[in-house]
């Protein structure tokens with residue numbers, strides 16, 4: 137695969153390392169010093185099959201406009217823009233473009249999400265259990281709470297009738313029972329730790345994903361890029377995983 141890296145920071149570098157090991161080629165690179173020329177034509181991507189966008193929330197939206205105009209398949213790992221998800225979905229579909237996004241490309245987080253979805257109907261029947269989310273990341277992270285924490289929080293608010301809203305500020309006062317408390321810590325070099333706490337009157341269950349490095353994110357993003365080539369439309373990582381799951385189920 138020929139890849140264009142948009143963002144050559146922590147994640148861009150992790151993807152480049154792994155992509156080269158897997159025999160892929162990096163044909164273009166963009167960063168803050170050499171920004172993506174969004175007004176230019178697709179030739180700036182130098183024949184890339186897929187664009188890997190791991191940049192920052194304030195630039196990603198203009199990048200997505202360009203990917204749609206250029207109709208180049210784009211894997212979007214950048215977080216912090218999900219308030220515009222519906223608008224982007226419509227834009228991608230209307231322009232006949234190809235885009236796949238995920239707040240977290242780690243397969244471990246996909247498993248965590250799956251477990252949470254199985255648990256929620258049970259928790260619905262156990263009203264004494266309260267739920268919270270905590271995430272920890274390195275101090276250079278631009279957005280907070282993380283995209284992953286917000287994705288998990290939305291699953292809980294959608295799947296648990298007693299949680300009706302997400303409350304993200306660090307609180308020193310009371311938390312209303314209907315608020316899902318989502319908190320963030322920024323410390324050192326932490327790659328990404330997400331904890332879902334389920335607190336009952338007598339015990340607490342914690343489900344936690346802790347990334348050992350950025351390699352899991354990079355590997356998932358490259359798998360998604362391979363899956364995306366030749367498709368058209370708006371996708372999330374779930375679309376790829378569901379297809380795999382069904383292929384496996386049908387074989388058994």
Ligand SMILES: NC(=O)C1=CN([C@@H]2O[C@H](COP(=O)(O)OP(=O)(O)OC[C@H]3O[C@@H](n4cnc5c(N)ncnc54)[C@H](OP(=O)(O)O)[C@@H]3O)[C@@H](O)[C@H]2O)C=CC1
Pocket residue numbers: 142143144145146147148166167168169170171172190191192193195212213214215216238239240241242276279283353
């Ligand atoms: N979905 C997932 O699995 C994961 C998502 N992420 C998300 O990916 C994003 C990037 O994370 P990370 O790599 O750690 O962040 P970094 O800060 O290390 O990298 C950000 C990159 O964006 C570049 N950039 C800034 N402005 C522009 C611009 N105008 N045009 C092109 N590039 C630009 C920076 O350039 P320069 O190098 O010149 O400063 C840098 O290369 C974040 O949103 C993060 O939340 C992170 C990990 C996993």
Ligand SMILES: O=C(O)C1=N[C@H](C(=O)O)C[C@H](O)C1
Pocket residue numbers: 215239240273277278281282283284285327328329
């Ligand atoms: O910025 C990061 O580093 C990460 N960001 C993603 C997020 O916001 O959820 C995923 C991962 O946790 C690392």
